[in-house]
Amino acid sequence: MIAHPPLPAEVQVLFVDGDAVGRTLSVPLPPGQAVVSDEGNGDGPVLWLSARSPESGLWARLRAEHGRSGLWPLLLQAHDVDDDEFRPWGAGELFPAGMSKPQGHDPAALLAGWWADHTTVAEDVDMLPPAERLAVTAPYGRDWPGLAPSADRGNDPDRVADDLADELLAVFSKLRLGLVAADRGSDALTVAGWVGPLNHTNDTAEISAVVADWERRFGVRVVGVGFATLDLSVAAPPTTHEQALAVAAEHFAFCPDNVWQGREPCTLTAYAERLVGERSWSFWWD
Structure with a gap:
């Protein structure tokens, strides 16, 4: 059996109540930091954000590690490609405390x-x-x-998701990698406190609930998330x-x-x- 190293310290903080114990991540991460919601709820970081665009194939390797790490990878896009704060992600404009389950x-x-x-x-x-x-x-x-x-379902949902991740990286030059402590991609939207559909619903848990049903019925996977955009593989x-x-x-x-x-x-x-x-x-x- 291959022994995998534990989660890096800057990623362990995504898990509350010591839930990171026993989780492993064999994939090296690029430089990055944990992001705290700017609503000041005191619950700790809501996601880990890379400092630069990830290399091709990294999303797929992290997706494959999800069972051991408990971290769902997201390819994140800013509201403005030239925004130094990388809103909403880098600016902490994320509000998990206002979400239901x-x-x-x-x-x-x-x-x-x-x-x-x-x-x-x-x-x-x-x-x-x-x-x-x-x-x-x-x-x-x-x-x-x-x-x-x-x-x-004639296709492997994970393989289709990996292909979409590479396609998004080829099209958008300034994507960054996010990691969210979530059981599945649909939940990651709520756990991260994303409010992109705010003009449609102010409770992202409703969005997550529908996407979770699509995961079951159509083999959907959450791959990319922007300021108010969502990219799913099918x-x-x-x-x-x-x-x-x-x-x-x-x-x-x-x-x-x-x-x-x-x-x-x-x-x-x-x-x-x-x-x-x-x-x-x-x-x-x-």
């Missing part, structure tokens, strides 16, 4: 409620006539179609337009800006066409 939420109920909110026609503020407004979510209109069925994407339309409805409920402010035409049907066979899902909240 992901396990306390029903993903199906959350999505149904958000769908109802986003398909309600508010004639006093809506810029579109009611008929055009409801045409955006055709063929469903205001009728919530329910959760999309689980898809057949091992079991929809393979037909019918399947994709049901998934698109969930995406609209989860992040309506993906459709409202996405590529034209800004309709659920057009958005669904882009989901067929797509192994990554990206979200952006205005």
Whole structure:
């Protein structure tokens, strides 16, 4: 049996009540530091942040170590690529104390409620006539179609996630590595106190609950997180337009800006066409 060294001291502080005991990490880390929330809750650091962009393949090695380390890796992007503070991560604009627990939420109920909110026609503020407004979510209109069925998983979720990590590093030159003490990637969003979807929900645990359900149904993995963006790998994407339309409805409920402010035409049907066979899902909240 190979003996692995314990967690580095600057990473051990991510675990409370001595939970780091017995955890190991054989992968060398680049220079970095633990980040404390600027809300001053006194609970200690919420994540570890590298000082520079990680090398290709490091995310995958850390992901493979998650079972021993209890640390989920994230590729983090700043609000502004030239921001020396690397907001929100380096500036500590992270608020875990204000979050509930992901396990306390029903993903199906959350999505149904958000769908109802986003398909309600508010004639006093809506810029579109009611008929055009409801045409955006055709063929469903205001009728919530329910959760999309689980898809057949023909790909290894971890391998697909590793590939997306390398793709993100190739596209974005100033990503940094984050490590969060979380049981899985979906939980890491809440544990870190990320508030990117603040204009959609002020409780990131709700976002984590839905993503956790996608982890189960579609082999999703959390890979990249920005100021208000989220990049997920998908091992079991929809393979037909019918399947994709049901998934698109969930995406609209989860992040309506993906459709409202996405590529034209800004309709659920057009958005669904882009989901067929797509192994990554990206979200952006205005």
